[in-house]
Amino acid sequence: MTRPDLAVETTRGVIQFGAGSWGMSWLGKIEQSAHFELRALIEPVAGAREAALAAGVAPDLCFGGLDEALAAGVEAQVGVVVTPPATHLAVAHEAMEAGLDLLVEKPLADTLESARELVDRAEELGRRLMVSQNYRFKRAPRTVQRLVTEGAVGRIEQVRIVYQKDPPFADFRVQMDEPVIIDMAVHHLDQIRGLLGLEPVRLRARSWNPSWSRFRGNASALIEMETAEGVQIIYTGSWCSTGAETTWDGEWDIQGERGGILWRQNQVRLSFTSVFDTVFLPGAHERDGTMDVDLDPVPLEERAGVLGELHAALDEERVPETHGRDNLRSLALVLAAVESARADGAFVELAPTEATAGK
Template sequence: MSDLRLLQVGIGSWGSSWLDVVQKSEGFTLAGIVSQHFEATTEAAERTGATAYPTIEAALEVRDEFDAVLVVTPPENHAPVAIASLAAGLPVLIEKPLAPTLDDARRIIAASEASGAIAMVSQNYRFKRAPRTVQRLIAEGVIGEVQQVFVNFQKAPHFEGFRVEMEEPLIVDGMAHQLDQIRGVVGLEPTVLRARSWNPSWSEFAGNASVALDVECAGGARVLYTGSWASRGETTSWDGDWDIQGERGAIAWRNNQITITFTSLFDTVFLAGALENAGVMQVSLDVLDVEERLGVLAEFRRAIVSGRSPETDVRDNIGSLQLILATLESARHDGDPVTLQSAAALLAG
């Protein structure tokens, strides 16, 4: 099958990097670009060979020139761009977070259902070797039922632009990955959470750059998360350091390395694809054809071609959005508990 023609909407700092990703991908051709800054759009179009459009409406006037839309605008513009594209019958891939509010997310989902066109969220941290390996090990029951998870995320990035001015930059932008991984990689569904956020004096952010989060999940599992974008100590990878503990043992996931410690000696002997070292199993990472955003695009294309729902379909990802918004709400109220709804209840509004 020939390449699918992609219309990209948004070419800010992150959107500009998407231009290169799309061009490197197999199965997509960058056919059009839309941005609020038409001069920058024109320059990008000249560099990539795509066609520049001043607005999404102008691009959709020639809807037959495109097979799908990539939405990389600021979150407050996700809904109008995605809904217009879906109404035109075009599948959409939306940069995380899905939307700034649950109402906007529901509107996107309704537009997808009305048109029959796919709507997917780019959760690129799922599409990497280490999280894929952890996801498989948990699904296979290697450590039994997961009952407690400890996550530590420490970085000191020097950002420019909107992130520096956000009220809660870590919760809305940085933690969005780990919060989604709680659901998509570990397989837990949060039910109640408590969060507190603060900003150390040396932080480069106007809003709170540090967070502590306590999450209760369906079935009784508990997740404790600590993170900072203003760390003065040893930093972690962008995935964070994970300690996932189950009935039979624990998975440690750090810096693209995965080890398992079992409670039983017999389990350490018979785990395929792992090497024992002093009672700890060092696990080889699963092989992937492509990772990160290239993996996202590959999943998006598979879904379009096959007609099946993608892994990070908006109907599922509204649960990850709710987790972000609930963390925000609790942090704004100094750690008050916030109850989360089931996916069915969320979709029902």
């Protein structure tokens, strides 16, 4: 297999925090990267450490705490935080103080105050802080982003996103108050910003929990958002769908003045209001009056793409895409949705500081 990341030779040592379900799959991503090498795995729960050992992690890489790893002489440049959201603040703080640049799993923190504290501290210490919004780093979303940037359908004024799955989670998510908004919609709300370039300034939300839900908190939600330019975005998400499942990205119907972009099931399709637009479009072919768009090649996808971007940003001494300050805005949307849902759908305006956080 061709490894596009092999061309560059820098390898940075990684300390990974958390060996839960997602953490275990992160280990493989780090192993496959030519840019990063695991130097330590920090996991306070003995049973999870044993599972990591049983899965093949070398015993001299497993530690119960960062202090133990540092005392053992572990040297690294980057921390990868894959612990539950409520622990991100403490874990990331400790890692930054130990000199590590950081890649933190979404959501950056469980409160905006904690997230701001982390971002401010990273800037004070001169550390890079990237949030793993891996959903941006895939072929279909990058294709949608290009079409929007090129103005393929003109000015966008209405967007509808439907996401529904029934994932068999039995972990911290089952106990969260608003699992689908906080742990899942953060991807989609971040995609609205990162791919469509839309920045909602007000929203209202409702959430509910069907009787069959395995979650204690609300596992279904509706979020209506509006940008300063008046673009209307309607999002529905569910983690207890008994209906047909969407992909993890959900299904996106993006409508502009000249036509629509339909993104579903990893296919991107354009429809135009003028028949003349369907005659020819480079990289697309007509089917049933709409244009199927070839997906743009992306050399490194999903978390490999996140690692590739972090590596490039560190080499080039710039902030990475989905850096911490940008991510405050995505998190602010999520927490505003929670606030609105708790207030029975009252509108919530986003504070101007958050509205410009990513700029």
